[in-house]
Structures are given as structure tokens and as C-alpha cells.
């Protein structure tokens with residue numbers, strides 16, 4: 294959780310004297326003020342502020358009504374149909390060969406019981422209830438612990454689903470904006486991939502988990518910024534590298550440590566697609582930052598820093614604590630600091646940081662910020678060589694069965 298500023302502390306004192314219904318609305322404004330004050334760069338703050346207002350104050354995601362994001366990038370046409378990028382053409386060919394049908398390729402007949410402790414969907418070690426009791430004074434019975442895990446699973450998979458819808462929209466935009474014709478052909482396959490990912494996560498939530506959560510306000514704010522930015526490389530950087538990279542790492546952890554066979558198979562197949570999507574981002578951005586002016590580069594650096602902070606600090610499942618009737622502030626504090634959750638959150642950057650380095654974006658300006666977030670350690674991460682070290686230090690150790698599928 295972000296540190297509360299003195300200004301918002303003083304305001305919070307006043308807010309506590311307001312009626313509960315009014316207080317809730319004002320609290321959301323204070324959260325936006327806090328978010329805006331955290332953002333060091335005024336340009337990034339300006340671009341995030343409207344998204345923050347839409348997401349946190351209006352809570353359109355929670356209202357369940359459709360949301361409109363204005364888009365203003367250029368659609369690039371080429372009437373000569375050139376073969377202009379071998380690596381993108383190669384990805385396109387691999388994507389055509391790698392298509393699968395989510396309706397027929399998966400064992401949907403598998404019986405899934407999210408309340409069965411014998412087949413945990415999330416790894417047991419992810420959540421240390423004894424620390425929660427010490428830190429937040431919350432003691433749950435065995436049945437309540439199962440209900441909590443069910444809710445947390447629904448929340449996490451719901452955020453996967455909402456992220457996939459964001460990826461679907463972003464893939465359409467990237468396909469329009471990309472200036473290589475081979476990139477457009479490849480982009481068409483990514484649109485289909487993302488539609489399939491929406492299909493399978495939505496079906497799993499409906500048929501197997503039985504409940505879902507609205508989009509996290511902070512995920513929605515990040516998607517808003519990416520989809521509205523007019524600069525094509527910001528869409529690549531935000532979606533293909535950062536959001537997709539985070540998703541790839543999260544799916545990898547689920548695949549490695551979950552005991553539920555249907556979900557393992559879903560993330561296995563989705564990861565094969567996502568690896569291509571991240572590769573497309575790296576190929577598309579290769580070399581462009583070396584030639585960029587310092588002021589343009591600073592925009593990208595600030596976006597990386599603020600986007601990383603949003604992704605690392607803001608996904609603390611507040612909605613689950615609320616729904617369970619638990620003390621939200623204390624539980625969020627716990628989720629911020631509990632070693633197993635801190636480690637899980639930092640691992641989500643294991644795909645992003647090496648790619649930032651590859652593109653020359655781990656600049657002297659960016660490095661201390663990522664070090665402060667505890668994720669710079671992944672700059673030389675090698676998934677093959679380093680996986681055993683992660684397993685042995687991870688609290689989930691001993692539960693895994695097989696290595697994640699190789700990236701295509």
C-alpha cells in the first residue's frame with residue numbers, strides 16, 4: 294500500500310467525521326490524490342489522472358456497465374504488401390501453426406471443486422494464515438480459509454480475464470498502428486489468440502469457479518493509459534512487454550504450482566501464445582530507444598517506473614478482503630509485507646526486467662527505481678538456469694510437477 298501523505302492524512306481526519314455514505318465517496322477522491330501525488334513525473338500524472346478519475350471515482354468497472362476508451366492513434370495502410378520483416382513473418386508462421394480451439398482442445402469435463410482442500414487451485418503456501426492472525430488479528434476457521442482461497446482464486450482469475458480483454462483491444466490497436474506489413478499479418482493472429490484467452494478464462498470462471506470479480510481499478514487505469522496513448526511504441530511497451538510479461542510470469546507460477554489439472558492445461562496453452570506476444574513486443578521495439586531524444590526517452594522511462602509501481606503495489610486484492618468482511622486496511626498491510634506474497638509479486642517481473650534490459654531501457658534513471666521496488670534482481674534472469682533456485686527458496690517448493698512449457 295502506498296504511504297499516505299501528510300495532506301491526505303489531515304483530510305482523512307476530517308473525512309472520519311462524515312456520514313458513512315459520503316465518507317466512501319470522499320475516500321475514493323483521497324485515493325486518487327494519493328495516486329497522483331505518488332507519480333513523480335507530471336506528464337505521466339497527467340496521462341494517468343483521467344484514468345484514475347474514471348476508474349477510482351466513477352467506478353465504472355464496478356457498475357458492470359460498458360466502458361468507452363477514446364482511441365486516437367493512426368491506422369497505417371500499405372497498398373504494396375511488402376515482405377518487410379523476416380522475424381515478424383516467422384512469428385506469423387509459428388502463430389498459424391500454434392492455433393488451438395478453446396472449446397474442443399481442453400478437458401472441460403474435468404470436475405473442479407474450488408473448496409476441495411485435496412486439490413488446491415492456488416498453492417497452499419501462497420497464503421500464510423498464521424501471519425495474518427499475528428499482523429491483522431484475523432483468525433479464520435478451516436472452512437473460512439477455504440472460502441477465502443475460493444474468493445482469492447476468483448479474484449485472481451477475474452483479473453487475468455479482464456487483462457485478456459485489454460490485450461484483445463490493444464492487439465487490435467497494435468495491428469492497426471504497426472508500420473511493417475508482416476507485423477500486421479502477425480497482429481491478426483494475436484487478436485485471435487487474445488479472443489481465445491478471453492473465451493477460456495471466462496468459461497473457467499463461469500463453469501468451474503462459479504463467481505467472479507470486477508476489474509481492479511488499478512488494472513483498469515493502466516489499460517486506459519495504454520489504449521489511449523497515441524504513440525505506437527507506448528502501446529507495445531505497455532501491453533506487449535509489461536502487461537503481457539507480467540501475465541506470462543503469473544501464468545507460469547500457476548502452471549508450476551497449482552494442483553488443478555484443467556487450469557494447468559489452460560495456462561499451459563495460453564503461455565505458449567503469450568510467449569509469441571512478448572517476442573513481438575521485443576522485436577517491434579528493438580533499436581528504437583537508441584535513437585530517441587533524451588526528452589522522448591524520459592517519457593518512456595517514467596512510464597516504466599510508474600507502470601511497474603502500479604503493477605507491483607496495487608494488486609493487493611482489496612475487493613476480496615471487503616467481500617469477506619475482514620478489516621481491509623490491516624489485511625492490505627499484511628498483503629503488502631507478507632514474505633510469500635512479496636516474493637510472488639516480485640517474481641511477476643521476472644519476464645519484464647530482462648526484456649527492458651535487452652531494449653536498453655534499464656537506464657541509470659530507471660535502475661534505482663526498479664531496485665527500490667525489489668525487481669532489479671531479475672535483470673539477468675535466465676528461466677532455465679534460475680528456476681531451481683526459485684523453487685528451493687519459494688514457500689511453494691515441493692508442490693511442482695513439471696517445468697513450464699518452452700516458449701515458442
Ligand SMILES: [Fe+2]
Pocket residue numbers: 457460486487490567
Ligand atoms: Fe492473452
Ligand SMILES: [Fe+2]
Pocket residue numbers: 460487537566567570
Ligand atoms: Fe497476449
